[in-house]
Amino acid sequence: xxxxxxxxxxxxxxxxxxxxGEQAPDFxxxxxxxxxxxxxxxxxxxxxxxxxxSVDTGTCAASxxxxxxxxxxxxxxxxxxxxxxxxxxxxxxxxxxxxxxxxTLSEYKDSNFSDAYQLAIAEGPLAGLLSRVVITxxxxxxxxxxxxxAEIADEPNYAAAxxxxx
Numbered sequence: 001x002x003x004x005x006x007x008x009x010x011x012x013x014x015x016x017x018x019x020x021g022e023q024a025p026d027f028x029x030x031x032x033x034x035x036x037x038x039x040x041x042x043x044x045x046x047x048x049x050x051x052x053x054s055v056d057t058g059t060c061a062a063s064x065x066x067x068x069x070x071x072x073x074x075x076x077x078x079x080x081x082x083x084x085x086x087x088x089x090x091x092x093x094x095x096x097x098x099x100x101x102x103x104t105l106s107e108y109k110d111s112n113f114s115d116a117y118q119l120a121i122a123e124g125p126l127a128g129l130l131s132r133v134v135i136t137x138x139x140x141x142x143x144x145x146x147x148x149x150a151e152i153a154d155e156p157n158y159a160a161a162x163x164x165x166x
Contacts, residue, residue, distance in 0.1 A: 053083060
């Protein structure tokens with residue numbers, strides 16, 4: 001279990017992230033058209049997993065905007081923005097913001113993804129939501145970089161995540 005903070009107060013996640021060099025666990029998440037998506041759907045591309053509690057918060061929205069900008073400059077790379085928000089809310093946010101370089105995926109149906117990646121918040125006011133995490137994967141699904149953001153209200157290290165893809 002990892003200990004992070006929410007507004008300075010310690011909270012735990014359900015476990016520990018996959019480590020650099022490990023094969024990323026498969027997952028099933030829901031796309032904007034309500035279809036199921038898995039890791040295999042993105043095989044052959046480098047992947048940025050931008051994971052966060054809710055697109056309806058300032059920091060989470062900022063991360064989607066930042067990775068949308070970065071994604072436009074990355075070759076053979078897809079950015080997956082993952083939260084428990086409903087696919088409709090994720091789509092509405094991206095449409096309102098004019099964001100088209102990221103793929104939004106939702107874990108609203110079950111905890112398949114957060115169980116596999118061990119990143120759900122286990123306690124406190126955000127219990128059950130996904131913690132703020134960035135994981136990058138190579139074309140074969142091997143973990144290149146992982147960051148469990150220590151304070152949920154802080155943004156991830158975008159530069160380090162993007163650098164890991166080169």
